[in-house]
Structures are given as structure tokens and as C-alpha cells.
Amino acid sequence: MGAFRDARWSFMASDSSSDVPGPAARRPAWQRFLIALFAWTAGIAFALVAAAVTIGGVALAVAYPNLPDISDLADYRPKLPLRVFSADGMLLGEFGEERRNLTPIKEIPQVMKDAVLAIEDARFYSHHGVDYKGLVRAAVANLGRVKSQGASTITMQVARNVYLSSEKTFTRKLYEVLLTFKLEHLLTKDQILEIYMNQIFLGNRAYGFAAASETYFGKPLKEITIAEAAMLAGLPKAPSAFNPVTNPSRARSRQLYIIERMEENGFITQEQADAAKKQELRVRTGMQTTAIRAEYVAETVRQLVYAQYGDEAYTRGLNVFTTVKANEQEAAYKALRKGIMDYEKRQIYRGPERFVDLPGDPKELEDAIDDALAEHPDNGDVMAAVVLEVNPKKIVAVRGNGDRFEIVGEGLNAARSGLSDKAQPKIKIRRGAVIRVMKTPKDTWEITQLPEVEGAFVALDPRDGSVRALVGGFDFNKNKFNHVTQAWRQPGSGFKPFIYSAALEKGFSPSTIVNDSPCSSTPASPAASPGSPRTTTASSKARCRCTPRWPSPRTWCRSACCRPWARRTRRTGSPASASRPRSTRPTSPWPWAPARSRPCRWRWAMRCSPTAATASIPG
Numbered sequence: 001m002g003a004f005r006d007a008r009w010s011f012m013a014s015d016s017s018s019d020v021p022g023p024a025a026r027r028p029a030w031q032r033f034l035i036a037l038f039a040w041t042a043g044i045a046f047a048l049v050a051a052a053v054t055i056g057g058v059a060l061a062v063a064y065p066n067l068p069d070i071s072d073l074a075d076y077r078p079k080l081p082l083r084v085f086s087a088d089g090m091l092l093g094e095f096g097e098e099r100r101n102l103t104p105i106k107e108i109p110q111v112m113k114d115a116v117l118a119i120e121d122a123r124f125y126s127h128h129g130v131d132y133k134g135l136v137r138a139a140v141a142n143l144g145r146v147k148s149q150g151a152s153t154i155t156m157q158v159a160r161n162v163y164l165s166s167e168k169t170f171t172r173k174l175y176e177v178l179l180t181f182k183l184e185h186l187l188t189k190d191q192i193l194e195i196y197m198n199q200i201f202l203g204n205r206a207y208g209f210a211a212a213s214e215t216y217f218g219k220p221l222k223e224i225t226i227a228e229a230a231m232l233a234g235l236p237k238a239p240s241a242f243n244p245v246t247n248p249s250r251a252r253s254r255q256l257y258i259i260e261r262m263e264e265n266g267f268i269t270q271e272q273a274d275a276a277k278k279q280e281l282r283v284r285t286g287m288q289t290t291a292i293r294a295e296y297v298a299e300t301v302r303q304l305v306y307a308q309y310g311d312e313a314y315t316r317g318l319n320v321f322t323t324v325k326a327n328e329q330e331a332a333y334k335a336l337r338k339g340i341m342d343y344e345k346r347q348i349y350r351g352p353e354r355f356v357d358l359p360g361d362p363k364e365l366e367d368a369i370d371d372a373l374a375e376h377p378d379n380g381d382v383m384a385a386v387v388l389e390v391n392p393k394k395i396v397a398v399r400g401n402g403d404r405f406e407i408v409g410e411g412l413n414a415a416r417s418g419l420s421d422k423a424q425p426k427i428k429i430r431r432g433a434v435i436r437v438m439k440t441p442k443d444t445w446e447i448t449q450l451p452e453v454e455g456a457f458v459a460l461d462p463r464d465g466s467v468r469a470l471v472g473g474f475d476f477n478k479n480k481f482n483h484v485t486q487a488w489r490q491p492g493s494g495f496k497p498f499i500y501s502a503a504l505e506k507g508f509s510p511s512t513i514v515n516d517s518p519c520s521s522t523p524a525s526p527a528a529s530p531g532s533p534r535t536t537t538a539s540s541k542a543r544c545r546c547t548p549r550w551p552s553p554r555t556w557c558r559s560a561c562c563r564p565w566a567r568r569t570r571r572t573g574s575p576a577s578a579s580r581p582r583s584t585r586p587t588s589p590w591p592w593a594p595a596r597s598r599p600c601r602w603r604w605a606m607r608c609s610p611t612a613a614t615a616s617i618p619g
Helices: 002-018 029-066 071-075 110-120 132-143 154-163 170-186 189-199 209-217 226-233 248-264 270-278 295-314 326-345 362-374 409-419 492-505 553-560 562-571
Strands: 082-085 091-095 319-321 383-391 394-398 404-408 433-439 445-448 457-460 467-471 519-521 542-544
Touching: 071 170, 071 189, 082 295, 091 295, 110 154, 110 189, 110 226, 110 248, 154 170, 154 189, 189 209, 209 226, 226 248, 226 270, 248 270, 295 467, 326 445, 326 457, 326 467, 362 383, 394 433, 404 409, 404 445, 409 445
Parallel strands: 082 319
Antiparallel strands: 082 091, 383 394, 383 433, 394 404, 433 445, 457 467
16 A cells, blocks of 8 residues: 555656746747847837828828819810911911810820820729829838839829929828829719820920820821820920920930830830831921911901900910911912012122031030021021031031031022122121021022011902901011001002092093193192192102003093092091091191102192102002
């Protein structure tokens, strides 16, 4: 029995000793450190998330009620300019702060949409308005003052361009994100993209890609190519930096990058990408923004519409159709310029417009030429160039686009005096001279100069009085004075109907024989009044001759008496008789006549100088 108790006690002792851990069972120190670090990190992260959620909730509660109402975007109506069209629908002019042509999304070509999506927001149709990765990147860049890259989606850009500013702050970004969510809830993806492609600023006062296509390429958006679409798609990021007119090299680099992005996103094939990279673009670089040269017509219409609608004329999107025919207007423009330039070729050469010092370094030479020609832009077909080499038989010049050409032979005839060794310094053509040149029908160059004279052309339909063509001067950008509607001119033979009609009222007929013999008249003395007797002296006689075939207005006036003719003229509302009081009315219907002119006896019909041998009716 004692042995049994000892064995039981031994068993129980060994069993209890196995349940008590010894000192060697504790975790290593590094494990305890990692566990503690993980716990602290998780706690801090949870605290930060909770704080962010709390702050975000408070910010939403404060900012959301202050968001602008965006319901008007469902019926998008941007500022549209006043547009003037010809009778056959050709654009003649456009006036307004924002040059825009509102284009529905269905009419925007797919290639233009693909180019924009490739560079601005390739996941536009898959996300819900906010690209979270881009948003985090923008926040980090704003903290570190680093340039952000691709943070805004198209929806966010619409929210910013329509309702917000472009400042880079967290507050503005918060409002932008909130507006983005509202836009995505209110509008469809196509509606958002339509607003973006009509609202975005693309430089040169062009808003929207339809207006940019007309501005930079002179063609409607529906005719755009892949290369042209890629060029336009690069403008929203920085319209001035990537402008194909002012910065063609940077614009070309961005265009190539966009073409590559279009290929990467599957919008175009490799063959299409290669062809687009090789296409040479023709960018409109001049001030002319329409295909038809009708600036004077458009300006006349603008004045009439502004007089009726005021400042709203530039934002209501009014389309005005005129009676002008596009082909006739273009023919009138070319005819007037040809007539003036043909006249100018018969004038003496007045010399280059400017002289500049050309450096020897090629890079500095290019900059000097650009600076010189920037102040002397091309005037239609009368282009500016800088002389590089010159001798009596040849001129080598360069244009603003870098093209070098030679002027030889008959092309030098207009400037022979400037090529002479004895020419005065101000007219002598030398290296660095800024000259004017034109292309001849034989595809050669000739030297010319800008005319000092002006001209005007107007064509009317006699059946209804409609204006078919109107050109108010040689060049609208050079002189905006309209010589058709604003200039006073001598009426010439247009005044004869007033005299003949007065004669017919007095009983005369085309078969009436009147005395058309030469006559003499004497200028009135300073003290003489109109209608007072005059004395005739040999030294002051002025001989008046008129056409012997058909009785002249002078003869009719003498036979029919001037007073009935003058009364008839006043009844028609002639400016010469009605625009001034009777006491100050000039003795000639042409108040702009030179002061040295003296009235003849038939002062209402003509004017002649006492020192001249002959005088005739103006015109």
C-alpha cells in the first residue's frame, strides 16, 4: 500500500510540472517589436482615415450647398458670335468675343473625338467622372510644388471651364470634384463630351474644335484628317505653347505624340499613324479668317445689326444673310486689286519699306528676318520679303516662311531706279531691305510696292437694288474706311438726269435745237452776291467747251434756266442742297471742290478756274 501511494504521488508531480512554462518559452524581442509597430501603424492609419472621413463629411456639408446650379447645362447655349453670310451661304465675317460654331456631338467626326480622348481622357467612357490615380498624383504635385500630369478628366475640365477658375488649390479641386459628380449624374457621357468640344479655348479667339478647324486650317470640321485632328487635340493643354501658327515646332512634337497615343489606344492602325505623321499640314497664318474677301460687307452689316441689338449682337448667335454673291464678290475683289496694282506699276518706285541689319550667324539671321517681317505682314498677293543679295541684274530675297527666291529680268523693271548706283539712300535696294513682291502669271517673281491710292467697287442689281458685290478699298486691314458707303465723290454724269428732267418740264424735247456755241463768264468779285451783275474783262475770261453731239447740261441749263433745275435738285433731297442752311449752302453741288475754284455763270452745273483755258463738268 505504501508503494502504491509513492507511485501515484510521483505521477501527479511529473504531470503538474509539465503544465508550467519556463523562462525559455517567451517571444523574441524583434517579434514583439514588429507586432507593436504593426499595431501602432494600424491605429494611426485608422485614425487618419477616420479624420479624413470626418473632415470630408464636414467639407461636403459646407461646400455642397454652395455649388452652382448646373441644370442649365442640360440645355447648353454658349455665347455665339454674329455671323454674316453671302446669299449662297458662304461665311463673310464673324464678330464676337468668342469665335464659336456650335456643333452637335453627332456631327463631330469620330477621328476628332478619338484624338481628344487619346490625349485627354482615354478611359472617359469607363470611369464615373474622376480618375482617382490622377487625383492623388495632382495632390502630391500640389504639395511638393511639382508640375502635375494628367490629373483632370474631361468631365472635370468641363466643370472647371464652365464654372470655376484655373487656380491650383485644394479648395478649387474639391469644388471641381463635387461638380464632376453632379455633372455625371445629370448628363450623359455624350452630352459632357459635346460641351467640352464646343466650350474649350483653343487659341486665336477660337472656342471649340469646329471654330479651331476654320481658324487654323480654313476648312469645316467634317473634312478634317487624322493629322489635323491630332494637331487640334494638342491645343487644350496650352493653346499658346502648342499653337501651330506661333510655335510650329512644339505643335508638331505634340501632334506626333498624340498620333502615337491614338495608335496605342486602338483608335487608328499603324498604317494610318505612319501616313498621318508624313502628312504636310497647311496652316492658315494670315489675318484672313474667311474664304471670301468681303470684310467691308461684313463690317457694314455689323454696324447695322449693332445699331439695332447693341452688345447682344455679339453673343446671341445671329446669322445675317446678305444679297452678295460669293463668286461675284471674289471677282470684284480681284478686279479692284488688279486695277490698283496695274496703276501702281506705272508710278515711280518709292523705295523699300524698311532697312534692317542682317547678322552673319544663321540662327540670328533667321530671328532678325522674323522680327522684320512681323511688322510688315503680307497684304494678300502682295507679299513682304527681306533682301539677302542684290546687284543690278538680280535680287535674292527670303519670305517669312523661309522660302528663298530670285527676281530677275522683267521682274526688276518696277524698281530699276532703286538698283542704280546713283539712287538715293532711301530708295536704294540693298541687303536688309524690306520689299514687296508678287507672283506673275508665268510663275516668276516681280518686285512691287504697296499702293498709296485707294479705290472702290460696288455692283447693284438694277431690278431690285440689291448689292451683288462691294469692295470698299484696297485692303481692309490697312484702311478700314469704306470708300463705297463713307466717301463723298463728284457725281459726274450721274447728275445729268436732274438737268435733263428740268428741261423736259420746261417743254424741251430730244429734238429741240439749242445754241451750243462757246460762252464766256467772269468770276464774281468778293463783294458780289449770287445773282448780281458781273462785268467782263479780257484778263478774267474763261472759255467753256461742251460736247457738240448732244446738248450738254451746261447748254440745257442755260436754255432751260437754272432756277427750275435747282429747285428740282432740292426736291430730290440732294446733299448739296439739303444738308446745309440756304445762307451757308455752297455755290457748287460739290462742297469738296478746291478753294481756288470759282463758279461760272451756271454755277449749279459746273465749276471752272479763271486761269484755265477750258473747263468741263466734273466726271
